[in-house]
Amino acid sequence: xxxxxxxxxxxxxxxxxxxxxxxxxxxxxxxxxxxxxxxxxxxxxxxxxxxxxxxxxxxxxxxxxxxxxxxxxxxxxxxxxxxxxxxxxxxxxxxxxxxxxxxxxxxxxxxxxxxxxxxxxxxxxxxxxxxxxxxxxxxxxxxxxxxxxxxxxxxxxxxxxxxxxxxxxxxxxxxxxxxxxxxxxxxxxxxxxxxxxxxxxxxxxxxxxxxxxxxxxxxxxxxxxxxxxxxxxxxxxxxxxxxxxxxxxxxxxxxxxxxxxx
Amino acid sequence: xxxxxxxxxxxxxxxxxxxxxxxxxxxxxxxxxxxxxxxxxxxxxxxxxxxxxxxxxxxxxxxxxxxxxxxxxxxxxxxxxxxxxxxxxxxxxxxxxxxxxxxxxxxxxxxxxxxxxxxxxxxxxxxxxxxxxxxxxxxxxxxxxxxxxxxxxxxxxxxxxxxxxxxxxxxxxxxxxxxxxxxxxxxxxxxxxxxxxxxxxxxxxxxxxxxxxxxxxxxxxxxxxxxxxxxxxxxxxxxxxxxxxxxxxxxxxxxxxxxxxx
Numbered sequence: 025x026x027x028x029x030x031x032x033x034x035x036x037x038x039x040x041x042x043x044x045x046x047x048x049x050x051x052x053x054x055x056x057x058x059x060x061x062x063x064x065x066x067x068x069x070x071x072x073x074x075x076x077x078x079x080x081x082x083x084x085x086x087x088x089x090x091x092x093x094x095x096x097x098x099x100x101x102x103x104x105x106x107x108x109x110x111x112x113x114x115x116x117x118x119x120x121x122x123x124x125x126x127x128x129x130x131x132x133x134x135x136x137x138x139x140x141x142x143x144x145x146x147x148x149x150x151x152x153x154x155x156x157x158x159x160x161x162x163x164x165x166x167x168x169x170x171x172x173x174x175x176x177x178x179x180x181x182x183x184x185x186x187x188x189x190x191x192x193x194x195x196x197x198x199x200x201x202x203x204x205x206x207x208x209x210x211x212x213x214x215x216x217x218x219x220x221x222x223x224x225x226x227x228x229x230x231x232x233x234x235x236x237x238x239x240x241x242x243x244x245x246x247x248x249x250x251x252x253x254x255x256x257x258x259x260x261x262x263x264x265x266x267x268x269x270x271x272x273x274x275x276x277x278x279x280x281x282x283x284x285x286x
Numbered sequence: 287x288x289x290x291x292x293x294x295x296x297x298x299x300x301x302x303x304x305x306x307x308x309x310x311x312x313x314x315x316x317x318x319x320x321x322x323x324x325x326x327x328x329x330x331x332x333x334x335x336x337x338x339x340x341x342x343x344x345x346x347x348x349x350x351x352x353x354x355x356x357x358x359x360x361x362x363x364x365x366x367x368x369x370x371x372x373x374x375x376x377x378x379x380x381x382x383x384x385x386x387x388x389x390x391x392x393x394x395x396x397x398x399x400x401x402x403x404x405x406x407x408x409x410x411x412x413x414x415x416x417x418x419x420x421x422x423x424x425x426x427x428x429x430x431x432x433x434x435x436x437x438x439x440x441x442x443x444x445x446x447x448x449x450x451x452x453x454x455x456x457x458x459x460x461x462x463x464x465x466x467x468x469x470x471x472x473x474x475x476x477x478x479x480x481x482x483x484x485x486x487x488x489x490x491x492x493x494x495x496x497x498x499x500x501x502x503x504x505x506x507x508x509x510x511x512x513x514x515x516x517x518x519x520x521x522x523x524x525x526x527x528x529x530x531x532x533x534x535x536x537x538x539x540x541x542x543x544x545x546x547x548x
Contacts, residue, residue, distance in 0.1 A: 058317070058318055131432055131440060134434060153417045154417075156421060159393065162413075163415035168392055176443060177454065179440070179464075180439065193461060199455060199458075
């Protein structure tokens with residue numbers, strides 16, 4: 025049996041500075057968890073990815089210091105080591121730091137590097153989960169992610185890797201029995217379509233693309249896996265988007281859904 | 287281009303009765319989304335799975351009618367057709383109905399049957415996503431679900447099927463490069479361990495079991511995949527639990543985590 029932190033220890037750590045790694049969800053501010061909202065409202069310092077919606081950042085108190093990090097068009101992105109250093113510095117100064125990341129912090133969020141830095145520096149932290157993009161987009165347009173019997177697995181994967189399009193075990197992904205939810209897949213659409221078709225996926229497999237899911241400018245496209253590249257091109261999809269392979273939206277959802285059939 | 291519902295149409299549908307299919311998250315009431323909390327607080331009728339924590343049900347208004355459905359020890363579970371009929375009946379009576387399900391409604395939640403019934407009956411609905419168990423448990427005990435380069439996929443799967451232990455593409459699941467998060471896997475632990483080892487998984491692959499994740503009685507066990515059955519037996523794990531294969535918790539999380547090494 026290993027360490028059990030007492031409540032007193034936890035309180036002491038909080039006074040010494042504390043980092044909440046908070047998932048901001050898919051974009052709609054109402055999709056923050058209550059816990060995430062409270063952490064944000066109590067923050068002294070908010071270290072936020074530039075991709076997080078302004079309506080969510082606006083929930084931080086007026087007195088909080090907001091530090092933007094991450095990627096922005098036409099500007100160099102903040103190196104990960106720099107982000108880690110900021111978190112450690114602000115926590116050591118005794119602040120309640122919220123590190124706000126899109127979606128869920130533990131899903132494709134590079135949380136590991138930040139948590140490792142906090143651990144190495146002896147800074148206490150908590151992780152507040154968020155609605156990850158796949159689940160937020162699926163709910164917004166009523167895409168059933170699993171189905172009894174026929175689809176027993178949901179696979180979240182990235183289309184993009186540091187060195188270009190990501191490689192995966194395509195033959196396994198191409199077999200029926202699972203829904204794929206591909207993050208950061210728009211730029212790699214030709215790669216994804218070619219690899220899945222080469223691996224033997226049924227070309228009629230349902231495809232749904234949700235761009236800017238849960239936001240007012242949400243766009244939904246449906247077709248078949250063999251239409252992926254054509255749809256992305258014709259509708260000028262730039263992302264952020266989630267590409268679902270294996271499911272179509274149910275049609276009676278009350279949310280204003282724009283469906284453009286291929 | 288297909289149907290776009292106008293705001294007026296949406297308002298009319300709401301007056302005519304409306305179903306919000308709401309994810310209750312993993313257990314901690316603070317892990318409801320703001321949108322889910324509002325839907326619950328405005329409900330006339332709440333149709334709730336028996337597994338949803340009493341502290342979450344207590345968020346419904348005092349005047350709301352609560353209808354319990356689903357599984358309970360020693361009692362027959364409510365047939366799915368009966369649940370669908372209740373939803374349609376209550377919506378047609380003009381009520382704001384919240385259908386509250388553990389976790390996220392679209393992940394292993396049998397939402398499809400309920401949405402199909404609502405669609406067939408012409409009842410309008412919305413889906414409010416929830417923190418699914420894998421993400422809630424991972425955040426509670428700091429299990430990194432993806433890692434740059436080495437783990438580019440997160441697979442959510444069920445250990446249980448209607449007819450017993452669920453079958454999967456075990457050789458694909460056994461290869462490195464992904465984290466598995468297994469739902470309803472405690473009863474099928476011997477099956478899961480045997481199938482993964484037979485399929486050639488590295489016996490040293492990290493294993494983390496989180497029982498009652500995010501609740502005060504949360505329990506965390508860590509070991510290797512080859513220890514799965516022994517850990518479940520020795521610590522009398524009964525579930526609800528998520529079994530993570532491929533990752534261990536980071537140690538500095540501030541949440542009171544009980545880690546028992548194998």
